[in-house]
Amino acid sequence: MMHTARIHPENPRFLLGLVGAGIKASRTPPMHEREGDEQGLRLMYQKIDLEELRIGPEALPELLTAAERMDFAGLNITHPCKQAIIPYLDELSADAAALGAVNTVILKSGRRYGHNTDWWGFSESFKRGLPGARLSSVVQLGAGGAGTAVAHALMTLGVRELVLADKDFSRAKAVAASLNDRFERFGANSVRVSHDLDADMAAADGLVHCTPTGMDNYPGLPLPAEMLRPELWVAEIVYFPLETALVREARRIGCRTLDGGGMAVFQAVEAFRLFTGVKPDDQRMLRHFIQLGSGAKEAAT
Known part of the structure; x- marks a missing residue:
């Protein structure tokens, strides 16, 4: 109509x-x-x-x-x-x-x-799109402008341990320090920087992706596909395309997924x-x- x-x-x-x-x-x-x-x-x-x-x-x-x-x-x-x-x-x-x-x-x-x-937008989308998701340990890829907001949202949602991975290690470290100051009631080590992504992914409940990878200009997966497993939930913030390579692969192996549209x-x-x-x-x-x-x-x- x-x-x-x-x-x-x-x-x-x-x-x-x-x-x-x-x-x-x-x-x-x-x-x-x-x-x-x-x-x-x-x-x-x-x-x-x-x-x-x-x-x-x-x-x-x-x-x-x-x-x-x-x-x-x-x-x-x-x-x-x-x-x-x-x-x-x-x-x-x-x-x-x-x-x-x-x-x-x-x-x-x-x-x-x-x-x-951005942070409120992600929080609302997550609550509606992945209700009941386990939040003991979450890996987040990307700690730039949008990633910083998403990390804040994840802490407000109750994540117990947030692990940040970014190609700019010093940027990730600064974001982790800022979040720990803001959310100190959760404990001094509630946010940390990844030193071993493979091990951190193996221990994680969920993965949040906050880099441009997956957009048409930056095609591909942001991490090796073998790090994904069906028990993980996967949340994406890229929404052009709505089904990124990461979302598509995660769905293929049986993960609960949240695209970037919300x-x-x-x-x-x-x-x-x-x-x-x-x-x-x-x-x-x-x-x-x-x-x-x-x-x-x-x-x-």
């Missing part, structure tokens, strides 16, 4: 954008626009693709200034800018400051406010509220996200 807009001309106008690399197939813009439509808002959402513009995170100051001049209400921020954007913001929410990563920027009255809705939707739910001041319908946004992928070729974001 064709969707019919119910926009009220007298309502506030919201011009929004997504800043990141390789985002041409992102479902975020139509997801926000449809929900704005349903809420009777005048909402326009633009993609600002660093790859297409042939620029990198060093252009963020210029992009932020341009967004302000064009009266953008806010921006979503994705790979590779979630940490790089922080020096150019005026104020951070408590979550963004604690995590050292921003995925939502509100532009208001000449000031730039950074927020992080996190994409629920982080957007909170971002929409921050942008507009209106509480969106999360189930409607989830249904629309699924509809957007029906019959469409997935691509990297």
Whole structure:
């Protein structure tokens, strides 16, 4: 059935954008626009693709200034800018400051406010998608901007031991130290860095993947397939494609799996509220996200 807009001309106008690399197939813009439509808002959402513009995170100051001049209400921020954007913001929410990563920027009255809705988005997705999952020991691959938020979410979900593995050992070590400070009630060694991924995977209840591997631009598995076993649950945050090589292999051998779609939707739910001041319908946004992928070729974001 064709969707019919119910926009009220007298309502506030919201011009929004997504800043990141390789985002041409992102479902975020139509997801926000449809929900704005349903809420009777005048909402326009633009993609600002660093790859297409042939620029990198060093252009963020210029992009932020341009967004302000064009009266953008806010921006979503994705790979590779979630940490790089922080020096150019005026104020951070408590979550963004604690995590050292921003995925939502509100532009208001000449000031730039950074927020992080990724951690809540992952937490909501996990609770709904993997209920009852064992949380004694969890291995997480990747400790970048999104990974930091997911690690925070995993601790709030009650993980007893979180093992971080990242190609940048010092980055993983810093994230582990920060999390241990924040969640010291769980014990000093509740978050640690992996020194032997094979052994850590053998002892784990679950695996969470937070690197770009699996996107079309970064194909393949993020770890050897033989480290997977049917008893593991596997959670992915990549959602272009929705079934990554990791999710496909995990499903093939019988693991419980969680794709990255839920996190994409629920982080957007909170971002929409921050942008507009209106509480969106999360189930409607989830249904629309699924509809957007029906019959469409997935691509990297």
